[in-house]
Amino acid sequence: MSEILVDVKNLSKEYKRGGETLVVLKDLNLEIPKEDFLALMGPSGSGKSTLLNLIGGLDTPSSGSVSINGERIDQMNSKQLSNWRASNVGFIFQFYNLLPVLTAQKNIELPLLLTNLSSSQRKQHVETALNIVGLSDRSGHKPSELSGGQQQRVAIARALVSDPDILVCDEPTGDLDRDTATEILNLLKSLNQDHGKTILMVTHDPAAADSAKRSLHLDKGKLAS
Amino acid sequence: MKWFRQIFAVTNMNLLSITQRFGSSLVVIVGIAGSVAVMVSLLAMASGLQSTVEGTGDSDRAMILRSGSNSELSSVISIEEANVLSNAPGLEEYEGKPMIAFEVYTVVDLMKKGAEDTSNLPLRGVDSMSFVVRPETKIIKGRNFELGRSELIVGKGAYDQYQGLEIGDEVVLRNSAWTVVGVFSTDGDIHESELWADVKVTQSAFQRGAATSNAIARLESESTFETFAIYAESDPRLEVKVENELAYYKNQASGVSAVISSFGYLVAVIMAIGSIFAALNSMYSAVSTRLVEIGTLRAVGFRGSSILAALMIESMMLALAGGLLGAGLSYIVFNGYTVSTLAAGTFSQTSFDFAVTGDIMIQGLILALVVGFLGGFLPALRAARQNITDALRAL
Ligand SMILES: Nc1ncnc2c1ncn2[C@@H]1O[C@H](COP(=O)(O)OP(=O)(O)O)[C@@H](O)[C@H]1O
Ligand SMILES: [Mg+2]
Numbered sequence: 001m002s003e004i005l006v007d008v009k010n011l012s013k014e015y016k017r018g019g020e021t022l023v024v025l026k027d028l029n030l031e032i033p034k035e036d037f038l039a040l041m042g043p044s045g046s047g048k049s050t051l052l053n054l055i056g057g058l059d060t061p062s063s064g065s066v067s068i069n070g071e072r073i074d075q076m077n078s079k080q081l082s083n084w085r086a087s088n089v090g091f092i093f094q095f096y097n098l099l100p101v102l103t104a105q106k107n108i109e110l111p112l113l114l115t116n117l118s119s120s121q122r123k124q125h126v127e128t129a130l131n132i133v134g135l136s137d138r139s140g141h142k143p144s145e146l147s148g149g150q151q152q153r154v155a156i157a158r159a160l161v162s163d164p165d166i167l168v169c170d171e172p173t174g175d176l177d178r179d180t181a182t183e184i185l186n187l188l189k190s191l192n193q194d195h196g197k198t199i200l201m202v203t204h205d206p207a208a209a210d211s212a213k214r215s216l217h218l219d220k221g222k223l224a225s
Numbered sequence: 226m227k228w229f230r231q232i233f234a235v236t237n238m239n240l241l242s243i244t245q246r247f248g249s250s251l252v253v254i255v256g257i258a259g260s261v262a263v264m265v266s267l268l269a270m271a272s273g274l275q276s277t278v279e280g281t282g283d284s285d286r287a288m289i290l291r292s293g294s295n296s297e298l299s300s301v302i303s304i305e306e307a308n309v310l311s312n313a314p315g316l317e318e319y320e321g322k323p324m325i326a327f328e329v330y331t332v333v334d335l336m337k338k339g340a341e342d343t344s345n346l347p348l349r350g351v352d353s354m355s356f357v358v359r360p361e362t363k364i365i366k367g368r369n370f371e372l373g374r375s376e377l378i379v380g381k382g383a384y385d386q387y388q389g390l391e392i393g394d395e396v397v398l399r400n401s402a403w404t405v406v407g408v409f410s411t412d413g414d415i416h417e418s419e420l421w422a423d424v425k426v427t428q429s430a431f432q433r434g435a436a437t438s439n440a441i442a443r444l445e446s447e448s449t450f451e452t453f454a455i456y457a458e459s460d461p462r463l464e465v466k467v468e469n470e471l472a473y474y475k476n477q478a479s480g481v482s483a484v485i486s487s488f489g490y491l492v493a494v495i496m497a498i499g500s501i502f503a504a505l506n507s508m509y510s511a512v513s514t515r516l517v518e519i520g521t522l523r524a525v526g527f528r529g530s531s532i533l534a535a536l537m538i539e540s541m542m543l544a545l546a547g548g549l550l551g552a553g554l555s556y557i558v559f560n561g562y563t564v565s566t567l568a569a570g571t572f573s574q575t576s577f578d579f580a581v582t583g584d585i586m587i588q589g590l591i592l593a594l595v596v597g598f599l600g601g602f603l604p605a606l607r608a609a610r611q612n613i614t615d616a617l618r619a620l
Contacts, residue, residue, distance in 0.1 A: 049614075050614075053613075053614050056524070058523075058524055058613045058614050058617070059612075059613070059614045078529060079528060079529075079530075082523070082526050082527065082528045082529070083526065085524065085525070085526045086525065086526025087526070091521075091524045091525070093521075093617070097517060097518075097520075097521040097524075097617070099238055099518055099521070099522075100242070100518075101238055101241035101242045102238065102241075110234065110522070110525055110527075111525045111526060113227075113230050113231060113234045114227060114230075114231065114525075114526045114527065115227075116227065158525070
């Protein structure tokens with residue numbers, strides 16, 4: 001665990017609303033080495049999601065830099081960012097964000113439509129991802145026909161399928177009961193340990209944070225361990 | 226290639242979810258169908274009228290009217306002029322006689338089927354040469370009138386539209402009594418909306434003396450038209466103008482059908498503006514209910530431009546469905562539907578069929594697509610430009 005995957009320097013993010021400026025992150029620095037599993041905790045509204053979105057390339061900082069694998073994603077335009085996200089990062093959300101009209105298999109295939117893979121190659125990748133999350137027998141089901149835990153597994157398979165280096169998870173167990181949450185956390189742990197995925201996970205559940213290798217607290221725009 | 230796959234995937238998803246937005250999608254389809262149906266029907270009416278009136282005439286026939294009058298109704302040709310015209314050069318001959326027929330043209334009032342008021346229709350006094358000059362004239366029911374008797378034959382269109390024109394019926398036209406003896410056709414042209422009678426009987430019934438209204442002549446060939454026209458228009462004993470029959474009717478048609486066409490376009494545009502708002506509304510709601518889905522796709526790596534394209538395709542497909550529905554309905558309901566001109570102009574009551582042509586259907590579909598484009602563009606642009614984190618928060 002030496003090579004730095006995520007390098008955040010002097011990062012600030014502010015939102016302007018009306019005449020007022022809300023400073024959410026102020027001169028924040030963060031390094032995440034490869035194959036880390038980092039839990040990000042902190043009170044509601046402290047800017048955890050904001051930081052996660054900046055690292056995942058969904059948003060751009062007000063100042064400072066975000067480098068992932070040596071690439072300055074804060075300097076990319078919207079189209080470059082789209083392409084970057086497609087191959088470098090997988091998102092896992094609190095409410096799974098599956099597309100309701102598509103089957104599990106089609107949901108998982110979505111990121112692969114952005115690649116040059118043939119349809120049989122895509123099928124193969126989807127099967128592998130389904131295997132990893134243990135849902136091979138549910139590929140033809142629509143989200144509404146799956147439990148919350150199963151939906152989150154599908155979402156994790158979708159985040160995995162294009163084999164990104166980093167997974168960013170925003171309260172991935174926030175909508176699940178304790179037992180299901182534990183299953184999902186174990187799955188994330190195995191992705192980190194057995195598949196070498198670097199994971200950045202926002203949570204305000206201390207039990208969830210315990211699954212990670214380390215955790216940091218975000219409060220008033222600053223990070224503390 | 227990858228971009229098309231993106232668009233295809235998003236479009237497919239949108240269309241799959243259309244059933245969940247069935248109500249607002251239906252409003253768009255029906256609204257667009259309505260504007261297209263109105264436009265197609267009115268244009269079909271204009272083109273039907275135009276083709277009926279334009280289809281009247283033959284390029285080697287000449288219409289002779291008094292110079293300065295632009296319709297048969299206001300034209301007068303004296304018997305002296307008729308004699309001079311009969312000896313003009315260039316006329317075809319039939320059994321040794323020049324093929325020129327002097328006719329009386331006037332307007333009478335009759336009751337339409339199901340109507341409470343009378344409307345105008347033309348009465349044409351014709352002589353036996355009229356039938357020779359117009360060989361397309363056929364008696365399709367009953368018989369022709371006999372010379373010297375107060376008998377009428379009725380054009381097929383007038384027969385269908387007016388009451389009291391059955392064979393054997395007595396008809397009173399401005400105080401003179403006539404008997405209907407036959408029905409005639411003229412290959413679907415404007416004369417089928419007329420009543421015909423013996424020119425001599427007509428002259429006396431309508432106190433025209435020996436004067437006629439106009440003449441119709443058949444020329445030896447199209448090329449002798451000039452010879453005849455120059456002679457007739459330059460002879461000092463004559464005060465007439467000569468027009469190619471085809472050109473005469475074409476001119477008469479263009480005014481009225483242009484009015485109907487522009488009315489059709491106007492109403493269609495007004496309705497289309499309404500449909501644009503319906504489409505805007507539906508597409509905005511389609512976008513806002515799917516904000517999270519759109520944000521998710523963007524997070525996964527789909528480009529804003531493919532979201533834009535897919536939403537545009539959805540809107541255009543709704544529009545196309547509306548366009549096909551509207552054009553199809555007006556085809557089924559109106560194609561071949563027979564009506565008469567509303568205003569009694571030069572033609573009095575000309576009956577004609579709506580003609581829903583391919584060209585008009587295409588115009589209807591273009592209108593639909595324009596509505597779909599305009600109604601879809603702004604919502605699609607908003608969706609494509611939407612800040613991803615805001616979209617994801619919209620839960
Ligand atoms: N797009 C935005 N516009 C304005 N304020 C925002 C926006 N996104 C987040 N915020 C504000 O930034 C702060 C941090 O939000 P967030 O990162 O979601 O916090 P957390 O995930 O830690 O609960 C909150 O006060 C929130 O209201
Ligand atoms: Mg949050």
